[in-house]
Amino acid sequence: MSQQENQAKDYNWPKDEFTQREMTSFWGLIIGVGLVIVLTLVLSLVSFSMGSGFVIAYCAQDQVYAEPIFQDFEKETGIKVRAVYDNEAVKTVGLANRLLAERNHPQCDVFWGNEEMRTRQLAAQNIFGIPGADKAVRAPDGWAAFGHRSRRIVINTNHLSLASAPHSLLELTNTAWRGKVALAYPQFGTTATHFHALRQLWGDQSWQTWCRALAANKPFLVDGNSVVVKLVGRGEAWIGLTDSDDIAEGQHNGLPIIPLPITSETLLIPNTVALVRNAPHPDSARRLFDYLQQPKIVQGLVSVGALEDLSGQTGEAFGVRSRSIGSALAESSEAKQKRQRTGALQDAAAPTLTPDWPALLRDLDSTTTKLNEIFLR
Structure with a gap:
């Protein structure tokens, strides 16, 4: 290579290096912007997934009984339950007041009550409602009762x-x-x-x-x-x-x-479950609402003593919205005698208060x- 060519190369070298650096910076900027866009989309999807992947429940049922049910729901559906409980002295009254206070900006998705009067009181004040056109036949007011x-x-x-x-x-x-x-x-x-x-x-x-x-x-x-x-x-x-x-x-x-x-x-005092009107997570709320009305939930609560079994079954799911217990199921004389001794045996047709x-x-x-x-x- 001649001395003239070497001088030309040396003269152009800074320009070539500068151009390469500018091109590298340009493509780096493009890649960086692309990564930011992709990351934003991913975070948005994750945020959306998290938003629909949990449900907030106000629960008047005792935590010792409700918590295992929520855990089973989480395992079956992948939906996390964030439960708010109350102390016994105020129980449903305290949760009811909270729902009333939040009516314009609901924080709760599902209300699990342990007595009917407060649930009906809240329903009368339009706190509950089935989202959209999905009106459940047995829950026209946005709530249902199960067990007792x-x-x-x-x-x-x-x-x-x-x-x-x-x-x-x-x-x-x-x-x-x-x-x-x-x-x-x-x-x-x-x-x-x-x-x-x-x-x-x-x-x-x-x-x-x-x-x-x-x-x-x-x-x-x-x-x-x-x-x-x-x-x-x-x-x-x-x-x-x-x-x-x-x-x-x-x-x-x-x-x-x-x-x-x-x-x-x-x-007789049924448990109640209700969908809060304009709940922040309506899809997850509806799944928990339906889940709590399953026969296995009532039977599980009966087995631990949280609900009562009068040995009766209705035409609907076991114990749901029933005021008439029906005829007693067959049981062994030994089991019958045991229930008599403990005071658990009742006449299935015994009249009770019907408010x-x-x-x-x-x-x-x-x-x-x-x-x-x-x-x-």
């Missing part, structure tokens, strides 16, 4: 026999039971629902007379049905008015207690006001 518990008189068997126990709520005002009866505050939870229904059964005047006589008989007024069972189990109270699932838990823990049979004063719900909701405030006047100390 019952309100019961429970007694301590160390102090009372079945023969000597009061078999009617009307008898709880007898002076013989002064200071021996326990119940949760009747302004809240299932106790409130029961008292509201009793007002319909007996009429306002008779109901008020009974409430005042009961309050005058110095009952234990406590913060929840499980506390009632503990008081009766310890013998501090001999008689309690409580829920069947709390009695079952007490019996499981070895307490000397037994529920009295179902009567016309007994209120006039529109009237009950209409009178809700006036009944609550009267309960406050009588029982607040």
